[in-house]
Amino acid sequence: GESLNEAKTAGSVQSKDDGLAMLLPKAVRDKGTITVAAAVYAPAVMVPPGGGEPTGWDIQITRETAALLGLKVKFTIIPFDGVIPGLQAGRYDAATGEINVTDDRTKIVRFVVNHVSRDAFMVKADSKYAKFQDPLDACGLIVGASLGSSEAALANKLAAGCDTAGKAPLTVKTFADQATVNLALSQGRIAANIASGSQVAYSVKQSKGKFKVAEMGFGPEIKTGFVLPNNANTAEMAKAFEAATNKLIETGGLQRILNEQNLGLGAVKKSEVIPPVEN
Amino acid sequence: MNQDQSDPIVKIIDLRKSFGHLEILKSVNLEVRRGQVVCVLGRSGSGKSTMLRCINHLERPTSGAVIVNGEVVGYRVKGDKLHELRPNEIARQRAQTGMVFQSYNLFPHLTVMENLMEAPCRVLGRPPAETREEAQRLLNSVGLSDKADAYPSTLSGGQQQRVAIARALVMKPSIMLFDEPTSALDPELVGEVLEVMKSLARSGMTMIIVTHEIGFARQVADEVVFMADGCVAEQGPPSQVIDNPQVEATQIFLRSMTERRDAPIS
Amino acid sequence: MNQDQSDPIVKIIDLRKSFGHLEILKSVNLEVRRGQVVCVLGRSGSGKSTMLRCINHLERPTSGAVIVNGEVVGYRVKGDKLHELRPNEIARQRAQTGMVFQSYNLFPHLTVMENLMEAPCRVLGRPPAETREEAQRLLNSVGLSDKADAYPSTLSGGQQQRVAIARALVMKPSIMLFDEPTSALDPELVGEVLEVMKSLARSGMTMIIVTHEIGFARQVADEVVFMADGCVAEQGPPSQVIDNPQVEATQIFLRSMTERRDAPIS
Amino acid sequence: MDRSAADSSNSRASGGTTSTLTPDEETLAKETVPLRHHGRTVAAGVLVLLVAMLCHSLITNKNYEWPVVWHYLFHPQIMAGLGRTLLLTAVAMSIAIVLGIVLAACRLSENKILSSVAGAYLWFFRGTPLLIQLVFWYNLSALYPRLSIGIPFVGPEFFGAETNSVLTLWTVALLGLALHESAYMAEIVRGGLLSVPKHQTEAALALGMNPFTTFRRIVLPQALRVIIPPTGNQVIGMLKYSSLVSVIALPDLLYSAQMIYTQTFETIPLLIVVSLWYLLCTSVLSFVQRYVERYYGRGVAGMGDRSTRRGPRFSALRKRPQTTLGATAVRQEAKS
Amino acid sequence: MDRSAADSSNSRASGGTTSTLTPDEETLAKETVPLRHHGRTVAAGVLVLLVAMLCHSLITNKNYEWPVVWHYLFHPQIMAGLGRTLLLTAVAMSIAIVLGIVLAACRLSENKILSSVAGAYLWFFRGTPLLIQLVFWYNLSALYPRLSIGIPFVGPEFFGAETNSVLTLWTVALLGLALHESAYMAEIVRGGLLSVPKHQTEAALALGMNPFTTFRRIVLPQALRVIIPPTGNQVIGMLKYSSLVSVIALPDLLYSAQMIYTQTFETIPLLIVVSLWYLLCTSVLSFVQRYVERYYGRGVAGMGDRSTRRGPRFSALRKRPQTTLGATAVRQEAKS
Numbered sequence A: 001g002e003s004l005n006e007a008k009t010a011g012s013v014q015s016k017d018d019g020l021a022m023l024l025p026k027a028v029r030d031k032g033t034i035t036v037a038a039a040v041y042a043p044a045v046m047v048p049p050g051g052g053e054p055t056g057w058d059i060q061i062t063r064e065t066a067a068l069l070g071l072k073v074k075f076t077i078i079p080f081d082g083v084i085p086g087l088q089a090g091r092y093d094a095a096t097g098e099i100n101v102t103d104d105r106t107k108i109v110r111f112v113v114n115h116v117s118r119d120a121f122m123v124k125a126d127s128k129y130a131k132f133q134d135p136l137d138a139c140g141l142i143v144g145a146s147l148g149s150s151e152a153a154l155a156n157k158l159a160a161g162c163d164t165a166g167k168a169p170l171t172v173k174t175f176a177d178q179a180t181v182n183l184a185l186s187q188g189r190i191a192a193n194i195a196s197g198s199q200v201a202y203s204v205k206q207s208k209g210k211f212k213v214a215e216m217g218f219g220p221e222i223k224t225g226f227v228l229p230n231n232a233n234t235a236e237m238a239k240a241f242e243a244a245t246n247k248l249i250e251t252g253g254l255q256r257i258l259n260e261q262n263l264g265l266g267a268v269k270k271s272e273v274i275p276p277v278e279n
Numbered sequence B, C: 001m002n003q004d005q006s007d008p009i010v011k012i013i014d015l016r017k018s019f020g021h022l023e024i025l026k027s028v029n030l031e032v033r034r035g036q037v038v039c040v041l042g043r044s045g046s047g048k049s050t051m052l053r054c055i056n057h058l059e060r061p062t063s064g065a066v067i068v069n070g071e072v073v074g075y076r077v078k079g080d081k082l083h084e085l086r087p088n089e090i091a092r093q094r095a096q097t098g099m100v101f102q103s104y105n106l107f108p109h110l111t112v113m114e115n116l117m118e119a120p121c122r123v124l125g126r127p128p129a130e131t132r133e134e135a136q137r138l139l140n141s142v143g144l145s146d147k148a149d150a151y152p153s154t155l156s157g158g159q160q161q162r163v164a165i166a167r168a169l170v171m172k173p174s175i176m177l178f179d180e181p182t183s184a185l186d187p188e189l190v191g192e193v194l195e196v197m198k199s200l201a202r203s204g205m206t207m208i209i210v211t212h213e214i215g216f217a218r219q220v221a222d223e224v225v226f227m228a229d230g231c232v233a234e235q236g237p238p239s240q241v242i243d244n245p246q247v248e249a250t251q252i253f254l255r256s257m258t259e260r261r262d263a264p265i266s
Numbered sequence D, E: 001m002d003r004s005a006a007d008s009s010n011s012r013a014s015g016g017t018t019s020t021l022t023p024d025e026e027t028l029a030k031e032t033v034p035l036r037h038h039g040r041t042v043a044a045g046v047l048v049l050l051v052a053m054l055c056h057s058l059i060t061n062k063n064y065e066w067p068v069v070w071h072y073l074f075h076p077q078i079m080a081g082l083g084r085t086l087l088l089t090a091v092a093m094s095i096a097i098v099l100g101i102v103l104a105a106c107r108l109s110e111n112k113i114l115s116s117v118a119g120a121y122l123w124f125f126r127g128t129p130l131l132i133q134l135v136f137w138y139n140l141s142a143l144y145p146r147l148s149i150g151i152p153f154v155g156p157e158f159f160g161a162e163t164n165s166v167l168t169l170w171t172v173a174l175l176g177l178a179l180h181e182s183a184y185m186a187e188i189v190r191g192g193l194l195s196v197p198k199h200q201t202e203a204a205l206a207l208g209m210n211p212f213t214t215f216r217r218i219v220l221p222q223a224l225r226v227i228i229p230p231t232g233n234q235v236i237g238m239l240k241y242s243s244l245v246s247v248i249a250l251p252d253l254l255y256s257a258q259m260i261y262t263q264t265f266e267t268i269p270l271l272i273v274v275s276l277w278y279l280l281c282t283s284v285l286s287f288v289q290r291y292v293e294r295y296y297g298r299g300v301a302g303m304g305d306r307s308t309r310r311g312p313r314f315s316a317l318r319k320r321p322q323t324t325l326g327a328t329a330v331r332q333e334a335k336s
């Protein structure tokens, strides 16, 4: 894909803000480096084919936020369904990659919101579907999503909706990664794919005209963000990253990154911590 | 014994057999008449087993032919060529010759009775009830009336070999081939098997026996064949071949066989 | 032969051996003097091998003891108990007795020379050069001077058994045990092995030989032991036990051994 | 007695040993003390301790979340996954066995072409990971959108269909597993057939049986004794490796659990649930395997240490197993 | 001659057969025509056609995207993945073999505790899928955040560390693969040791070798002949199943390809690239395996069809293979 070769801002353009850095737990500040897990989820997270540092808008947001706090980031690329269990197991200090805020997830991890997205459907270019206005519009279809994603959960909810409405059943297939979903779609094994809007846009671009976007008219705006595991440091870390993200927003850095790498979509006005930190 | 019937039941004509470049049988000629007992002697590697195996087409001759009961074994004469028979036709021919091997070769997964009934029921399509009676009769005659339901592995070598003989006989063959039937046996167990073979010879069965038991050969053979280097080196009644051998190879062989065991006893 | 030396080199005292509930040896007593050749006869299952295997502690006696060269085999007398020796000590005792098995048991992955050199070099720590010479000398003496680099599987049974004898001798044992050394051999090959054993007996080696070769026993044995049902049933010089047996079991056994083979020859 | 004495014992009587040569019989009737193996005892002790620690922590460590395990153990989604896993294993294995026999026969055939095509098949299917093969079959329509039967290169199509309508999800899963497995089964069957001594075939032929009867009644039943143990292992392996069908989104046991825990993040308890089911299935299969092995081992004296005797020994008191169905039928006919 | 004649041939001479009994020798010297196997010929023909069609479509079908395959075949990321796969296989297999020997020894031990703990180990590690075991080890810190060595239940900790700092990615991958594999290797080693006839041990003991020397010099070298072929298969299996480490994000060969096609969606060509590399590796390994098998099979006459003869037959002209290093050393010492 040629778009991958457009070298994005590889390093950080931010410099350390000592005030913000003081918000960090001492141990983290002393260490100076955090390990962040991410799954490949273009264009939020991408790995250059020749190897090297990952790129993508969420990678860049993380990198610049951390730079404001005086931290270096070591990224580890893992499968999506391993991200949150990896945080639970204490293997990583944080995770990123257009991870949606959901009820299940907020029970076990803490989000620092930095972006909003909408889900979208992706269908074949010759499909009769152009837009799904109502949750029942997809009934009777086979819908694919990637394993462990919030879109897989959404698809299951739609399927349940079809059942209660007595419509033709919606079948959900979850695949290990987005590439397999795309392959299944291109061969007609599934009729539609649900993914985040930016992912869909990227896939459509990559497909060289094979796929098209079908907007999801009913979908809510979904917050995504930087994810922290629950441990002794969580509260301080969340506060620090919330403040740093807000600074990034104020300085226009966030919008700049999204303009460069995500068609300018999805910037938030103000960061927040979910679930909120007490006191 | 029964030398009165004089039409050859087995006729081996210019039989040759090579394995690769190694010529094992070099023009063997032999006639066996109905009711005759022929013992084949010869040292290890002289081709005795190979000749026996050609008689029921377990080995395909390189050239020459074996005629059993008036039929060329394994081939059909058609025009000026010998066409190989189909497996089923060869099987039909083989059913007429019983064979007993050195290593018994009972079917280990079948009981003695099943070993005996397998071939007659499946090959000849004989009624099972009748076959079972016949098989039991044969087991009695080899002294194993109580072993019908035993598995071969629970029997002694001698018992296994006697079952193997009964298994061949239940097919009612017109000729029996024995390939060193006692040489895998404990010395004590040899006697019981030879005894069964003697009574079979007395009953008039045509038999070709490859053996190392010189004493036995002298007792039962109508004719003794001595093989050396893939040829029949000497042939005649036991009184001639065993007691008064003409060929040097036979003399040397017999000396090596008798010297060791018998000298200090007599 | 050498009966002049009279101190017992092997002494078996009230030896009993059971496998589970099955009592195989029931109080065996035996003395073998230095230089004596003892042949053990008896039918299959009478416990001959088991007794032989107790002599070098391949079987652990249930009770009783075997004394070889003045040492209790496998145990140390300590206070009022017999303490089992450690594996290394038992190995040291076993190095004094050579054993030859029915099935040769050469090591198939080693050449003949390696078979012979393995134990002396590794167990006794003898210098390889010297051992190799000694081994070659022994190979010559059993008529296999040219087979040093052959693998056992390329040898005939008789050749393998002769290698096995040489392999035992290279350890310079004070006594040799033979367990039916010829009964796995083709009849033609028996002679060559017996010949080696005869010359070994002539050289004055103490030997205990389990065998079915009656003629051989008569020729070489100083004493013949007949075993039946786990006991020594009869014992004495061959002229007595073989030619004029007193016990019925011996008589029956000898008749079954001689009748079959020898009657029609003599 | 030391070594030098042993070396020279042939030539001279060693003096002074006579006194020890006849210890009184009392001494020898004394109790014998077997050798103690201290190393083994210590190792066993350490192991017991470790096992105790493991058990202790299994019970006390809260992170195992046993209530969650219990909640999901008979969860309908897990049960459905288990059912699919068992079905996949059974059907794929059956196909693989049949294919394996055919492939083994081709491989052993005297016909060079048959034998080398079978060889190439084995090479390919054993040489690539099952995962890749599954993805390949699933995406076959990307390569060949339409499957058809007709005269190749030139002729008309007699029968044709969309690849995806032929290769449904289950077809792909079964095809993928069975083709991959058949390559392994072929080797097992081949080994089994080669293990039956040629003597047995000869004895059957000499009795006048034709080659087919010989194969079916004499060679195959004996080959089964060798074929069954590794086949049992393959079945157990298939049970586990069938979880790779998750790559084509067929929710088997493991994938059903993954679909739950990737949403609820109860990873460890759900993996325990899955492990318990797999352990149960493999244990049951091992048990069946042992039983079947015993059945096909009938008539074989298993005394390895006496196997080089010339004649097989009377092996006393072997429990007589059930006969084969075929053989029983013969006997019943005989009675009627 | 028909069957009824055969049945009665013992009792009477069948008349009139004499004319056919002596066909003139000329007839019998005639050319013999071997039987044709039509079925096999047709099957071979169909197969050749199918192979031709396959080859044809491999070349002409654009969907295989051969230029893309070629582009990625030696791509540095793929090469790095291949390297990791080979390293994983080699290291994990080595650990597994050592562990397998220890386990087999425990399993065969007379000590009941050792033998049953080993049995439980085998039961567990063979009974659960590798995938689950890998995920388990990866997430061990969720269960035990800290690993420590000390006196259990009561005592102080002598040494302790964060689980995650001990169980790095590579440690988890190697541990998972090796522990799982060791259970299989243990069974293979056990089978090999049991396959050496007890006679061989007895012969060595009777020569005065102690049990350890007997094991090392006599039993093990012979057991290897039985152990090597299945071990070769396990190595090949490990090569392929090591791709499961992608679940813990260790970028082996397959995962490296997945990382590429997850972004570029060139799934099929990249799977072809991976398959080609796997095929190459398994072919090389098979070749090595066959060579090693031949080496350890030395001194064994492989004539299965004459195996029940009393004495082994002179097997003419066996090529004399190289001796073992150990044996060669003995010979060289002997010469010096």
Ligand SMILES: Nc1ncnc2c1ncn2[C@@H]1O[C@H](COP(=O)(O)OP(=O)(O)OP(=O)(O)O)[C@@H](O)[C@H]1O
Residues within 6 Å of the ligand: B019, B024, B042, B043, B044, B045, B046, B047, B048, B049, B050, B051
């Ligand atoms: N299938 C075969 N392939 C190659 N050589 C064979 C085959 N069968 C037999 N031979 C060789 O043919 C020769 C003669 O074998 P055969 O078994 O006929 O001898 P024999 O006289 O029966 O000897 P023995 O007394 O040992 O049974 C031997 O050298 C043997 O190695």
Ligand SMILES: Nc1ncnc2c1ncn2[C@@H]1O[C@H](COP(=O)(O)OP(=O)(O)OP(=O)(O)O)[C@@H](O)[C@H]1O
Residues within 6 Å of the ligand: C019, C024, C042, C043, C044, C045, C046, C047, C048, C049, C050, C051
């Ligand atoms: N390890 C064993 N376990 C159980 N029974 C055994 C064992 N070894 C031998 N036996 C039994 O002990 C009896 C005597 O065996 P042994 O081998 O000593 O007899 P033998 O006189 O040497 O007979 P053969 O002439 O057949 O060698 C036999 O019935 C045999 O089955």
Ligand SMILES: [Mg+2]
Residues within 6 Å of the ligand: B048, B049, B050, B179, B180
């Ligand atoms: Mg022969």
Ligand SMILES: [Mg+2]
Residues within 6 Å of the ligand: C048, C049, C050, C179, C180
């Ligand atoms: Mg014995």
